[in-house]
Amino acid sequence: MKTSLAALLCTATFIAGTVPFASAADTVIATPTRDMGQTVYVDGPRVYPTGYNIADNNYFKLRDIGTLVGFGVEWNNETQTVEISTERTAPSVAGIKDEAVSGASAKVTDQKITIDGKQASMTAYQISGNNYVKLRDIGKQIDFGVSYDAATESVRIDTDAPYTESTTPAGGSAITKWNKTMSEFNQAMIDCNWRPEKYLETAKKYAPVITGKAAGTVEDVIAALDAMKGAPVDAVSFEDDRTVNHFWADELRKALGQEVTSGGDSTDGNADNSSSSTTVTDEMLREWELEMIDAINEERRKVGVPELEIDQNLMSWAQYWAMHLTTEFRHSDIDEERAFAAENGMSADDVYSHENITGAGRMTQLGVEMGFDPMKAAMNNFMNSDGHRYAILDEDYTRVGIGFAVSENGTIYCAQEFGL
16 A cells, blocks of 8 residues: 655755756755665665755655666757656666765756646755755656655555655555565565564564554564565565465574464464485685575576675685684674785775675575575575565676575574675
8 A cells, every 4th residue: 555755755866967047046965865864765675865854854766766666767968968767677676876965965956847748847956066846746747656665664666656746544454465664674674584583573562553552562473474475485484385474474483482383373282393405615606606696696687786796805805704604693894804805915995895795695504404595595695685686786896705604503594705
């Protein structure tokens, strides 16, 4: 269900040439939307367009929105006009990066904008030579869905939905099927990195919107998840054909100290986790590493980003850090990377990654279950995490190293390392 944008919404921007200012324009403060706690999602995944909050409204680059939604934005230097085409193209995240800076100033501009050749009327601001307009203005003109989720402070764009001014009743209602809010809940649970206490915190945070109860409990969330329809299959567990809602319902049961059978129902007995399995070998770990590099480059090809080259120094560091993850799950720091480089006759630049990326693919008891692919599990976990996905698709990186390791209790960990 779509909600109307509160005053905090939205805008889009265009990159244009020299723009005349309205004579009475005053300079106002423009605050990066990320500093206002606002997030943006397009058809489910989170995206990172450049955006600013001006007088309690959010403004984003028109070219960013055109790329994300799939419509044309061109600058006609001869007529000094921003020309928008409503002819739809394939949405993309190529080149999208939040480049908003703190302390920016904005001025109202009377830039000429046309849509399919006709003059359009939209309030616009200029910031650092670029022009910004409201997202709802663009959504209405191009006809795509724009909504605001007050519970999660997120702006949501639906490229296939028509624009609507519909609102949600103040009281809300329980979510009965998988939707974009549930996709965000799924991402928040993934980001908990298998920590039960974080699962419970996240469930309590989302309980009001999921259950429709202001004082919704974790048990209420579990009941809602059990009853939910339309959730994707195998997007989180990677171990069976359970839907995501049932997977998280079981994880929350475990976090509450309840036993869970393989079928998903709580029980007073012990779960039977026996299965056919094979012992993890070093050869398997090295094979998964190469497979993941192929998977990373496949994702980069999809968005038009250059492929990464295998870097043996980063491979050595990633394998070392994956082993570290088996006893302490956390990101490394630059001092640890420099120490590793010095001990192995490398320069700091050989192993230093601009953004250290670590994560885990989970697996059961001392072996790989038949039919379970740890590389795909870890890769899907990374791609379902906003920060990790952003790094995987970052066009600035040119090198990559991957490490897999297995702990004594059979949990498999993976470290991804990227270099410029």
